[in-house]
Amino acid sequence: MKNVTSRRQMLSASACGFGSLALADLMTRQAQAATPSGPLAQPATHHLPRARRVIFLFMHGGPSHVDTFDYKPRLQADDGKDLPYDLPTAAIDAKLKLLGSPWKFKQHGQSGLWCSELMPHTARHLDEMCIIKSLHSRGQSHGQAVSMLNTGSDNLVRPSVGSWLSYGLGTENEDLPSFVALAPSTGHGGPRNYGTAFLPAIHQATAIGSNGKLGDAQVKYLNRGDLPPAEQNRQMDLLQTLNRRHLDRAGQDQQIEGAIEAYELAFRMQQAAPQVLSLDEEPQHILDLYGVGQEPTDNFGRSCLLARRLAEAGVRFIQVSTGNVWDQHSNLKSGHEKNSLKTDQPVAGLIQDLKQRGMLEDTLIVWGGEFGRTPVVQGANGRDHNPQGFTMWMAGGGVKGGTSYGETDEFGYYSQQDRVHMHDLHATILHLMGLDHQRLTYRYAGRDFRLTDVAGRVVTELFA
Incomplete structure (x- = not known):
C-alpha cells in the first residue's frame, strides 16, 4: 500500500521550499524534465x-x-x-x-x-x-x-x-x-x-x-503575464505563507494540502506548459x-x-x-x-x-x-x-x-x-x-x- 503518512510528512518537511528564494529560482528555470520531488515524486x-x-x-x-x-x-x-x-x-x-x-x-x-x-x-x-x-x-x-x-x-x-x-x-x-x-x-x-x-x-x-x-x-487562468516576475513571486510567497499557517492550525487537511500543491504546480507550469501546448514548431x-x-x-x-x-x-x-x-x-x-x-x-x-x-x-x-x-x-x-x-x-x-x-x-x-x-x-x-x-x-x-x-x-x- 502507498504510504499516505509519508506524503504528508514530505509536504510538511518541504514547507521552506515555498519561500521567495525557491520561487524565484523556479521562475528562472527553463521548461525541462527535472527529477520530481514532493507528492509527484516517482x-x-x-x-x-x-x-x-x-x-x-x-x-x-x-x-x-x-x-x-x-x-x-x-x-x-x-x-x-x-x-x-x-x-x-x-x-x-x-x-x-x-x-x-x-x-x-x-x-x-x-x-x-x-x-x-x-x-x-x-x-x-x-x-x-x-x-x-x-x-x-x-x-x-x-x-x-x-x-x-x-x-x-x-x-x-x-x-x-x-x-x-x-x-x-x-x-x-x-x-x-x-x-x-x-x-x-x-x-x-x-x-x-x-x-x-x-x-x-x-x-x-x-x-x-x-x-x-x-x-x-490553453490552461485556463494560468497566464499571469500582466504581472512582472518579482510581483508574482511576492504574491505567491504571501499566499503560500497564509496557506501553511492555515494548515498548521488545521493539522492534517487534504484540501489545504491540495491547494498548496496546486498553486506550486501552477506556478511552475507558467513557463513549461505554453511551450508544450504550442504547435508552432x-x-x-x-x-x-x-x-x-x-x-x-x-x-x-x-x-x-x-x-x-x-x-x-x-x-x-x-x-x-x-x-x-x-x-x-x-x-x-x-x-x-x-x-x-x-x-x-x-x-x-x-x-x-x-x-x-x-x-x-x-x-x-x-x-x-x-x-x-x-x-x-x-x-x-x-x-x-x-x-x-x-x-x-x-x-x-x-x-x-x-x-x-x-x-x-x-x-x-x-x-x-x-x-x-x-x-x-x-x-x-x-x-x-x-x-x-x-x-x-x-x-x-x-x-x-x-x-x-x-x-x-x-x-x-x-x-x-
Whole structure:
C-alpha cells in the first residue's frame, strides 16, 4: 500500500521550499524534465513496467463494434431477421430485428485482422494493435458506463484511472501535471471522470478544452503575464505563507494540502506548459500527418498531436475525448461516418508518429468507448447501447500487436469467449505500467480502496 503518512510528512518537511528564494529560482528555470520531488515524486514500481505512459483515446458515446472491428458474417447474412434469443432485461429500447453493417469488412496487414471500411487509416496499423473483442461492463446508461470506464465504479464517486496512475507513479516532469484531460465532457459525470475523489488533489487531471472541443488549447487562468516576475513571486510567497499557517492550525487537511500543491504546480507550469501546448514548431509534414489545419480532422488532430507532445514532456496519463458524438440511436451510417472522418486519420497519425519517434514501444494507446452498440435495430436505422459485449483496442506499451483476443457471440451481442470485464482492463493497464492492482491501495474511511474494487484479473495473454 502507498504510504499516505509519508506524503504528508514530505509536504510538511518541504514547507521552506515555498519561500521567495525557491520561487524565484523556479521562475528562472527553463521548461525541462527535472527529477520530481514532493507528492509527484516517482516511487518504485511493483514490477518492471512495459510502458511509461498512457494515451487514452475516449470515443465518448459508444462506437459500434460490429461496424468497426468485430466482423460478424452471421449478422450480415441474417440482416432483417429476428434475433434468435431474448434481449437482456436491462435493454433500453430496441427491436428484435437484426441490422447488418452498412460497411464492408476486409482483412489487413500480415496479421489479417478484420476492420471495416469505416476506419481506412487505422486499418493500416492493425499489425500494431491488440483488439479486445470480449469486453463487458456495468451500466446501460451513459452516466453509469462512462463512470465505470473512467473510475471502475458505475454509481459511486471514485478516483479516475489517471489519478490512480498519478498517485502510484508520480510524474517524469515536475513542471507539468502527471494527468491531462484534453477536451473532457462536462456531462455524464463531468469532472468526476477525471477527478481524484478521496486521493490527494494534486492527482486530478488538468483539463484543457471541453466536450470534444480543444479551443485555444490553453490552461485556463494560468497566464499571469500582466504581472512582472518579482510581483508574482511576492504574491505567491504571501499566499503560500497564509496557506501553511492555515494548515498548521488545521493539522492534517487534504484540501489545504491540495491547494498548496496546486498553486506550486501552477506556478511552475507558467513557463513549461505554453511551450508544450504550442504547435508552432511542428513541421508541416507532422501537421499533415494528423490532419491539423484541415477539416474535418483539425480539432481531433490537434488533440492527438498535443497528446504526443505531452507524452514526450513527461505527462503520465493523457486522455483525449471526442465528446459524446458516437451515440447513434438513429442515422447510424451518417453519424458514424461523420465521426470517423474526424478521428480516423488523427488516430492513425498518432500511432505512426509515436512509432517513428521510437515512443510506441513504451507508450500504451487505449482506444474505445464506454460500451458498444446492439446488433439489433433501434428506430429505422440505429443501434442502442450494449455493455454486454463490445470492443476496445490497445497498441504499443508491451501489448502483442496484430492479435485479437476474445469473442462475442455470432451476432455480436454478448461477450462469450475469454471475457474481459472493465476491472480486468484496468488491472491490465496498471500492470503494463508496473503497478499491481491489488497492492495499489489508499486508505479512506477505514477501508483500503483500489481501482479494481475487489475484482480484476491481469489479462497476460495480451502481452508481447
